[in-house]
Amino acid sequence: MYIGLISPAKDPMGHAISDYYKQGKAGKLRVFSSRFDEDEIPVTQLFRPFEEFPELEKTAIEMASGRILDVGAGSGCHSLALQAAGKEVCAIDISSLSVDIMKQQGIKDVRLVNLFDEQFTGPFDTILMLMNGSGIIGKLEHMPAFFRKMKLLLAPGGAVLMDSSDLRFLFEEEDGSYLIDLAGDYYGEIDFRMKYKQIEGEPFDWLYIDFMTLSLYASENGFKAQLIQEGEHYDYLVRLTPDLNPTSKSSNS
Ligand code: SAH
Numbered sequence: 001m002y003i004g005l006i007s008p009a010k011d012p013m014g015h016a017i018s019d020y021y022k023q024g025k026a027g028k029l030r031v032f033s034s035r036f037d038e039d040e041i042p043v044t045q046l047f048r049p050f051e052e053f054p055e056l057e058k059t060a061i062e063m064a065s066g067r068i069l070d071v072g073a074g075s076g077c078h079s080l081a082l083q084a085a086g087k088e089v090c091a092i093d094i095s096s097l098s099v100d101i102m103k104q105q106g107i108k109d110v111r112l113v114n115l116f117d118e119q120f121t122g123p124f125d126t127i128l129m130l131m132n133g134s135g136i137i138g139k140l141e142h143m144p145a146f147f148r149k150m151k152l153l154l155a156p157g158g159a160v161l162m163d164s165s166d167l168r169f170l171f172e173e174e175d176g177s178y179l180i181d182l183a184g185d186y187y188g189e190i191d192f193r194m195k196y197k198q199i200e201g202e203p204f205d206w207l208y209i210d211f212m213t214l215s216l217y218a219s220e221n222g223f224k225a226q227l228i229q230e231g232e233h234y235d236y237l238v239r240l241t242p243d244l245n246p247t248s249k250s251s252n253s
Contacts, residue, residue: 003117019043063161067124073091134163
């Protein structure tokens with residue numbers, strides 16, 4: 001699991017965010033993966049206002065309450081929406097370029113820190129992980145460490161609100177069956193690399209996880225996963241809360 005920060009020299013997305021904020025436009029933010037063809041992230045999308053949020057994100061912003069943590073906040077679009085709604089938010093990111101732009105945009109509590117940094121503590125009532133927020137977990141093997149961190153950061157009664165996608169549609173055959181190698185790595189574990197102008201980032205792992213698999217890992221790690229809403233394309237919003245009653249489950253198995 002990655003626990004460091006990204007330096008500006010290796011931060012394509014940070015430069016794209018910075019250019020767009022300062023100049024009103026940016027070049028192409030290119031995305032590469034061994035699993036997909038080259039793709040592009042529209043930089044304007046990183047600055048989306050509340051009206052342009054996908055429904056799942058709108059729901060998460062409306063549900064968020066108390067002291068809120070915006071994990072991997074990027075340009076700060078969700079933190080701005082939360083502040084505008086009078087909510088209390090702390091935005092964190094590992095990109096110093098993005099953190100600077102968030103401060104310039106007037107987000108009051110912004111910190112340059114990795115979610116998994118041991119020095120970073122709560123408590124928070126809501127932890128928001130949006131735009132395939134499960135990505136930051138990186139790989140399935142990091143699930144125990146992820147849930148341990150959530151337990152440490154959450155205030156009593158608090159919850160994680162996270163969105164993710166089930167990538168099984170990538171393996172769908174014409175007859176509607178799925179061709180998935182169950183002996184291989186989990187199909188939602190994706191390696192990415194980004195490039196902006198001449199700036200190349202380090203490769204990183206990004207996890208897409210289906211709801212059933214997430215629920216299993218949650219219960220193994222003392223959490224409950226509740227499906228809040230499904231999106232239009234295999235995406236969904238989930239609420240993760242510590243399971244206060246973990247033993248009661250075995251009675252119906
Ligand atoms: N949530 C924003 C940005 C998503 S891009 C939005 O919806 O627009 C993902 C962001 O997470 C990037 O800005 C990246 O720098 C940050 N990030 C990645 N790993 C992180 C970690 N371990 N801790 C904190 N931020 C992280």
